[in-house]
Amino acid sequence: MGVSLKDIAAKLGISKTTVSWVLSGQGDKRNISTETQERVRACAKELNYSLNGLARSLNLGYTKTIGLILPSISDSFYANIANRVGLVANASGYSLMIASSKYNADKEEELIRLFVEKQVDGIILAPMKLTQDSQEYIQFDKVPLVFIDRNYEDLETSYVIIDNKDTSRILVDNMIRLDGCRRVALVTCDPHMLTMDGRRCGYETALLENGIDIDPSLCLSVHIASYKDELPEALEKFLSSNDDVDGFFFTTHILLEETIKFFCTKGIDIGRYKMASMRTNPFLEFMVPYLRVAHFPENEMGKKAVEILLNHIESRQKGEPWRNQEVTLNCSFQ
Amino acid sequence: MGVSLKDIAAKLGISKTTVSWVLSGQGDKRNISTETQERVRACAKELNYSLNGLARSLNLGYTKTIGLILPSISDSFYANIANRVGLVANASGYSLMIASSKYNADKEEELIRLFVEKQVDGIILAPMKLTQDSQEYIQFDKVPLVFIDRNYEDLETSYVIIDNKDTSRILVDNMIRLDGCRRVALVTCDPHMLTMDGRRCGYETALLENGIDIDPSLCLSVHIASYKDELPEALEKFLSSNDDVDGFFFTTHILLEETIKFFCTKGIDIGRYKMASMRTNPFLEFMVPYLRVAHFPENEMGKKAVEILLNHIESRQKGEPWRNQEVTLNCSFQ
DNA sequence: CTGAAAGCGCTTACAG
């Protein structure tokens, strides 16, 4: 239905070959007369010609497109990652296909398959699978892959992560040593997820290092899919049976936000507790009196993931060997 | 390099045609023997076959992919839109290509061209162009298009927007009539943008309807690209010369956020002013004493835009005529 | 200086 090279060639009485060379900028290299080149370009413009990238990619074997699979796009952390990944990819001439796995491992697998079908040149993925079974996970050989935000020890892939355990250890350690906390509640979700497990682990390490026993009754865990409903109830119950709590450690910003909301709604003074959180809303810091935050390097994570992926893609296209890159970035404590 | 239909056909000693029919689920329809079908499927699995969507799309003339172009992906409003667009598209079997125009009209045009090259079946776009020159804008005939968040009167396209003027008029009217404001500051950015212009207009209408003169000195405008630097300075200057201000109307959530930050940093009591804002961070409502908010129906906007686009795409494929859909959704005042 | 031809990997109308 559209205008193709053939139409231009026919109209000008020359071959498709010549037209293709001119339009792909190889006119001079192929010694095509300036006059012919001009005629081709004029005709392309006149017919409003637009290259069919499908045909081009089918021939060339690459699409200059990468895929990004995240649990969600609206969450501020992932939105920042997506934004940066898109910008960096674009700047290198790559387009971005994006999809949300909805925190669902099956959906994720389906999306990987779909992206492979669509012939993306590579995939960046915040993996949701719980198992580390590399055989089942993915056809590694089909497409270059970079994990972001999470990684599995047993899997041979490139990844860009932060050190969840050490970052949360530092936060909780500060609460204890600098803020004088002794009874710090752990507010977390989906503890089976690798990231959350690391953060719980850092919390416990900080306690133990400071000679404080781990008290399971200070742990409050909800489901990420329904935390808005669960958390207020859980907090209510928690507070009524733990009146000696002096601090809250949140393993993720959404739990901090929801808790602040709850406190405000209930008229509970938020200055009464020391708090620390993995990430935050940019200006909660200004409103919550005692809040320690670990800021995630989202921009750097996105950038690094794209860089690694493009390197992998390009060395693969050249037939060069590839070594996976394993990157752990630091959080800042402002 | 990959495994193709040909490889399966060769290995099984049958034709590509048969293989294609089986794998595309037309085996029974084509009366292919159950045994052959089984052999084909087994072989495909064994060779780890994956369909080449490029070839398929080239043949069929569609890609089952739509494009989304937004000024930014990290902004919470656009992130919510992107999230919903992706989910709804996915649920209908479409993939999503996304890109950020960086609030830049030239970049936007380049992206449209790129998406057309990549043969997306349709595009959803929050347009940045200032002119309404439809000829220059886009090749409307090349691809179905839906505008989101903004629209140009003169352009014949489908769009999904909110009523910026009336929504802001209601907010400011409430500030005056219910909160008793008489000196409401307008805090806005990039006033040449259609959305911002509508919101300014609503603000002025509310004032005039309540018999209040428009005072240009109460208007505070910054640039979206650099508001984080500009706004604090502008506010400082503004407050020092307008001590009778009793309310602030923010044309967008980012300005509200930045202002609250500024107030907190400066130790200014935020309870001193009445405020109203087009959108907000979800829990600022709990922390700011006098805040009226117009909540945007982001989910509905994203969903509606996809629905219209897919309808357009599908009626186009069937060769049916198409009428543009013009949708204006309502904000909620909670 | 320019072109005919093969090939990328599919789908499907047509033929037997």
Place this chain on the structure above:
DNA sequence: CTGAAAGCGCTTACAG
């Protein structure tokens, strides 16, 4: 019941 063949729109090695 199955297959040979054309075609989607490009690119490029090969030929002249």
